[in-house]
Amino acid sequence: MPEHRFANAPLLVYWEVTRACDLACRHCRAEAMPARHPDELTTDEGFRLLDALTAFRPQPHIVFTGGDPLKRPDLFAWIERAVALGFRTAITPSGTYALTREVVHRFKAAGVWMMAVSVDGSTAERHDAIRQVPGSFDQTMRAICWAQEINLPIQVNTLVCAETYDDVPAVGRLLVELGVSRWSVFFLVPTGRGRVLGDISPHQAETLLTWLYTFSRTAPFDIKTTEAHHYRRIALQQSDRQDPAQRERLAVVRRGFTIRDGAGIMFISHVGEIYPAGFLPVPVGNVRTHDPVAVYRADPLFVALRDPDRFRGKCGLCEYRIVCGGSRARAYALTGDPLESDPLCLYQPPAWPERSAVA
Numbered sequence: 001m002p003e004h005r006f007a008n009a010p011l012l013v014y015w016e017v018t019r020a021c022d023l024a025c026r027h028c029r030a031e032a033m034p035a036r037h038p039d040e041l042t043t044d045e046g047f048r049l050l051d052a053l054t055a056f057r058p059q060p061h062i063v064f065t066g067g068d069p070l071k072r073p074d075l076f077a078w079i080e081r082a083v084a085l086g087f088r089t090a091i092t093p094s095g096t097y098a099l100t101r102e103v104v105h106r107f108k109a110a111g112v113w114m115m116a117v118s119v120d121g122s123t124a125e126r127h128d129a130i131r132q133v134p135g136s137f138d139q140t141m142r143a144i145c146w147a148q149e150i151n152l153p154i155q156v157n158t159l160v161c162a163e164t165y166d167d168v169p170a171v172g173r174l175l176v177e178l179g180v181s182r183w184s185v186f187f188l189v190p191t192g193r194g195r196v197l198g199d200i201s202p203h204q205a206e207t208l209l210t211w212l213y214t215f216s217r218t219a220p221f222d223i224k225t226t227e228a229h230h231y232r233r234i235a236l237q238q239s240d241r242q243d244p245a246q247r248e249r250l251a252v253v254r255r256g257f258t259i260r261d262g263a264g265i266m267f268i269s270h271v272g273e274i275y276p277a278g279f280l281p282v283p284v285g286n287v288r289t290h291d292p293v294a295v296y297r298a299d300p301l302f303v304a305l306r307d308p309d310r311f312r313g314k315c316g317l318c319e320y321r322i323v324c325g326g327s328r329a330r331a332y333a334l335t336g337d338p339l340e341s342d343p344l345c346l347y348q349p350p351a352w353p354e355r356s357a358v359a
């Protein structure tokens with residue numbers, strides 16, 4: 001297997017600057033609480049982390065996430081340092097009343113490249129039922145408008161689980177009206193509070209991902225999936241049946257196809273632990289005691305996650321394992337082994353000995 005494209009540097013470093021948040025989302029990976037954890041990284045430790053990450057070449061993008069990053073009073077100092085060091089930065093604030101017009105404009109002034117917000121329902125009733133705070137939907141809609149006033153690109157993240165499944169197409173149509181830049185459709189991994197929400201079946205996932213691909217052909221924004229990498233397999237299968245222009249477009253998209261947990265992605269927790277991804281909470285070091293660059297490049301788990309020939313079960317034999325490889329986080333959450341197959345994928349690779357007829 002040739003060296004992975006992201007063997008030396010991730011494309012995305014997610015830094016969970018705090019787990020504090022005033023929302024109580026039913027699917028929260030971080031199991032966020034209103035108060036900050038006493039052992040969060042200090043301001044100076046955060047500066048040192050940013051300095052350490054400059055050793056990556058090319059420089060990754062840094063996503064300031066949480067919890068609600070706005071709970072950290074030193075957030076803007078870190079953003080400004082990251083921008084001054086040359087990192088492209090994004091921010092994922094929670095849809096609370098702390099996310100004011102002034103704050104959104106300040107993100108832009110500080111050099112933030114993109115703001116990501118969550119829209120988990122096509123109506124206030126459906127969204128707020130997931131977020132468990134009335135008014136969250138309306139505040140998020142206002143924040144999107146404030147970002148558009150200043151041409152700050154918006155990514156919308158949408159949760160897919162049993163409770164939201166039927167509403168996802170309506171969310172997509174809402175985003176067309178809103179004029180966002182990117183839609184990230186997140187297929188629930190049962191970690192944190194997400195364990196209490198319902199899973200969808202592999203058949204439902206296949207149906208929704210196929211719809212998503214069809215929708216992507218006319219949607220005026222980029223679409224990506226989170227923890228449903230087999231969208232790439234479906235896109236390639238569908239594109240074989242499409243026109244040459246569509247195949248050309250996919251060839252460009254394909255350059256990012258090899259990204260997945262630990263391969264192009266690294267996650268730093270609120271207390272400095274280093275994970276292959278936020279939904280794959282296996283600590284392999286701590287930035288207080290380890291060089292995050294060395295951990296990303298050489299830790300055995302990171303190295304294994306970048307080698308799809310080491311995946312087990314049907315993912316390890318699948319002809320799409322390089323571009324897809326399945327969700328390592330879901331494999332870990334449901335089997336305890338991050339190299340196992342992704343249970344949400346319906347596909348039966350021809351090389352898989354247990355292949356059976358698929359309805």
Ligand code: SF4
Nearest residue numbers: 315318324325326345
């Ligand atoms: S079997 Fe695994 S590698 Fe193949 S398409 Fe499904 S999730 Fe991806």
